[in-house]
Amino acid sequence: MSTNNVPAYTPRNDNDPGPTASASAGHVSMMNDVLISQLPPDRLLSSIRTMVLASDVNAKIFASSLLSRGWTSALPLSTEYPGKEDRIPIEYLRASLRLLLGASHANATIFVSLVRSELREPSAASLHDFDNLFAEPGPSESLIDLLSMTRIRLTAGVVVPAFELFTVLSTTFTERRIRLRPGTLRSKLVEAGGDMVQAAQAFKESGDRSEKAKVSLVKLIDHLLECRKYCLDADCFFPFTRAIPQMMDTAQLVFNDSIKAYHIPDYTAVCRVRRSSKPLAKIWLGKLEVPRLFFGLWQLSSPAWGSASQEEIIEGMGEMISNGLVAADMADHYADAEIIFGQFRKQCIFPPGERESIICATKYCQFARVPADEVIDRDWVLLK
Numbered sequence: 001m002s003t004n005n006v007p008a009y010t011p012r013n014d015n016d017p018g019p020t021a022s023a024s025a026g027h028v029s030m031m032n033d034v035l036i037s038q039l040p041p042d043r044l045l046s047s048i049r050t051m052v053l054a055s056d057v058n059a060k061i062f063a064s065s066l067l068s069r070g071w072t073s074a075l076p077l078s079t080e081y082p083g084k085e086d087r088i089p090i091e092y093l094r095a096s097l098r099l100l101l102g103a104s105h106a107n108a109t110i111f112v113s114l115v116r117s118e119l120r121e122p123s124a125a126s127l128h129d130f131d132n133l134f135a136e137p138g139p140s141e142s143l144i145d146l147l148s149m150t151r152i153r154l155t156a157g158v159v160v161p162a163f164e165l166f167t168v169l170s171t172t173f174t175e176r177r178i179r180l181r182p183g184t185l186r187s188k189l190v191e192a193g194g195d196m197v198q199a200a201q202a203f204k205e206s207g208d209r210s211e212k213a214k215v216s217l218v219k220l221i222d223h224l225l226e227c228r229k230y231c232l233d234a235d236c237f238f239p240f241t242r243a244i245p246q247m248m249d250t251a252q253l254v255f256n257d258s259i260k261a262y263h264i265p266d267y268t269a270v271c272r273v274r275r276s277s278k279p280l281a282k283i284w285l286g287k288l289e290v291p292r293l294f295f296g297l298w299q300l301s302s303p304a305w306g307s308a309s310q311e312e313i314i315e316g317m318g319e320m321i322s323n324g325l326v327a328a329d330m331a332d333h334y335a336d337a338e339i340i341f342g343q344f345r346k347q348c349i350f351p352p353g354e355r356e357s358i359i360c361a362t363k364y365c366q367f368a369r370v371p372a373d374e375v376i377d378r379d380w381v382l383l384k
């Protein structure tokens with residue numbers, strides 16, 4: 001089994017902020033749900049076992065969850081999963097773990113800590129074979145495993161190893177000269193591009209500003225640019241369009257003058273917006289007259305909620321505008337929503353006067369404590 005191009009994994013400091021820290025509490029539920037959806041049965045049961053043995057209340061929650069689903073066999077809390085006769089279906093384990101995490105913030109902390117401790121072990125990566133990522137027309141088992149590994153890491157707040165795995169993916173795509181057709185493989189790689197966007201957002205919140213993190217992020221950007229160049233030269237679909245602007249924006253924001261300046265590639269696909277003739281109810285927001293209905297750009301890339309290509313998103317936004325929904329709601333916390341909206345508004349072809357009528361409502365999400373001597377106002381937000 002080949003171990004070429006396998007990224008090295010660095011232990012994470014438990015004091016670093018992560019998904020269960022107050023600094024990112026807005027992300028906790030979704031991120032933990034992603035972890036639950038990606039972990040194999042033995043890790044799910046290991047986490048449940050730890051919680052159940054720590055609290056009688058947790059034991060009752062787990063037992064009640066299984067009984068409500070018709071599972072009456074003995075609970076295998078003292079043996080390795082799977083037991084000889086009592087293999088608990090994985091959907092039961094996932095449902096039970098969701099109940100446990102919802103019952104107590106302490107359980108959520110235990111869960112993420114257990115996942116992180118296992119991610120310190122290099123065996124999960126060093127034994128993985130990346131040579132077969134594109135061994136078949138559809139998504140290979142190797143590709144699905146790699147994407148699962150990245151999702152587990154980025155949602156557990158161990159982001160740099162996820163960057164390194166994404167670098168392996170984009171490099172292999174370029175080296176193998178992959179040409180994507182519409183189908184499951186293309187859709188899966190578009191999802192991977194969305195995961196990269198989510199990884200960039202998770203990295204901003206992680207607090208990791210190490211040299212290793214900077215090198216890993218810059219390397220990923222460079223390989224994504226090489227992959228994009230290959231696709232442009234070969235006139236084939238590039239699945240990671242959304243990842244490049246978000247990664248560049250993250251690098252410039254986090255590392256500022258310590259890295260080279262990036263020029264975010266222009267979005268070149270043609271998008272035309274029709275003039276709407278449909279009357280919509282409107283209200284006044286200060287000096288702005290806006291529709292009563294806004295369309296939301298929330299979590300455009302999420303392993304839990306799904307993802308789409310930039311082309312699909314911009315086409316959908318064009319339909320919204322063409323039907324009179326000219327106001328969009330977003331936030332910096334929602335990954336690349338503002339970047340995509342900006343590219344849409346700047347580069348799509350609009351009827352005369354229509355571009356100026358488009359309205360963006362955005363907000364800054366502050367999850368860390370604000371010092372008592374600081375005043376939160378417009379200037380404060382812009383400085384952030």
